[in-house]
Amino acid sequence: MxxxxxxxxxxxxxxxxxxxxxxxxxxxxxxxxxxxxxxxxxxxxxxxxxxxxxxxxxxxxxxxxxxxxxxxxxxxxxxxxxxxxxxxxxxxxxxxxxxxxxxxxxxxxxxxxxxxxxxxxxxxxxxxxxxxxxxxxxxxxxxxxxxxxxxxxxxxxxxxxxxxxxATSKGLISGDLCYLEEDGTRIDCHSSSAAVAVSSNIGGIRNIVSSAKFVLIVEKDATFQRLLDDDFCAKLCPCIIITGKGVPDVNSRLMVRKLWDTLHIPIFALVDADPHGIEIMCIYKYGSVAMSFEAHSLTVPSVMWLGLLPSDLQRLRVPDAALIPLTKRDKSKLDSLLKRPYLASQPDWQKEMELMQQSKVKAEIQSLAAIAPDFLTNIYLPNKLRYGGWV
Missing domain, CATH: 1.10.10.10 (Winged helix-like DNA-binding domain superfamily/Winged helix DNA-binding domain)
Structure with a gap:
């Protein structure tokens, strides 16, 4: 046949x-x-x-x-x-x-x-x-x-x-953002109750309007939904949050790049303190081998690692019960990441990853709830952003 x-x-x-x-x-x-x-x-x-x-x-x-x-x-x-x-x-x-x-x-x-x-x-x-x-x-x-x-x-x-x-997008976006789709449909992302699906045609987006102070890339949908439920984008300052629900699809990466090119505002990444989360952040910032032929339109070299940092786990005294031992696969991924060509230009990232190697533990963003239920949105993120002078 x-x-x-x-x-x-x-x-x-x-x-x-x-x-x-x-x-x-x-x-x-x-x-x-x-x-x-x-x-x-x-x-x-x-x-x-x-x-x-x-x-x-x-x-x-x-x-x-x-x-x-x-x-x-x-x-x-x-x-x-x-x-x-x-x-x-x-x-x-x-x-x-x-x-x-x-x-x-x-x-x-x-x-x-x-x-x-x-x-x-x-x-x-x-x-x-x-x-x-x-x-x-x-x-x-x-x-x-x-x-x-x-x-x-x-x-x-x-x-x-x-x-x-x-390609059908899997990503979601919310916050201080309005734009027109190629067919003229007006998209308003301000709602605090429901996010907007990332467009399947990023190239057709025009008339972007936003007063956002920064864009926050969120690794997981669960954390994204928590920020949405807590009305994070309105409480702290005008901002935009976006998630690719794990390893990002091309449309989510294109959207982050579009926002960076158009708004010229800081781009932060909020990922788990584990090798998988770090690699996802690196895909947004540096790209991937499989899509390296499109690097010029997909990568955002200015992406900054806001959290969750391995050093935060010690500094905040995250309870041991919320920490997870590194698996053999985690250790192998961490070793691989430390050998990547871009790590030489990120000594601070290198120190964080070496700290993870030494501690032999990882943690999800949700581990911060072990300190207090609202710790992530009311204390952790506001303090991080204020300390850096971003809000």
Missing amino acids: MGSRVAELFSEIDKFRAQLLQNVEVMTECQHVETEICHKEILTRIENVILGVVTSLSKDEAPVLALPNRSSWANVSFDSAIGLQMSSGSSVTSIRSDCASSVTKFARILKILLVIYRLVQSSSYATKRDIYYNNTQLFGSQKTVDGIVDDISSMLKVPRRSLHVL
């Missing part, structure tokens, strides 16, 4: 070649976008990939696609002003059409390329979920589609949002 679906796909390629040979002009004007890559340029890059496949077929050669390796630290360089970015001479993975282990992925990539081409050409959008349900048998899972879309983005050197493929 998979063989027949691959055959159908190559039939589509033949039709696509005929379309290219007819020299169809795409009359989409280049609009100014963050990436400064216009529709016609994106179409040209896709056409070049397809023409490479067609050329190989015409010579009775097996077509091969070269994808940048998005999982290797060897392909990443560190720039303190940008974060982790993919090196220009990064290694590639060859996806062959004549190899049993890669022919299915080859077919999936071409199918999604054709979908993206039509989306860009018609100035329409689709979600990654739409693409998955376009051919569930070929793709197998939503995760497969998600990975291939990022592979294509990296291969074409085009930010994912410019491919007209949207």
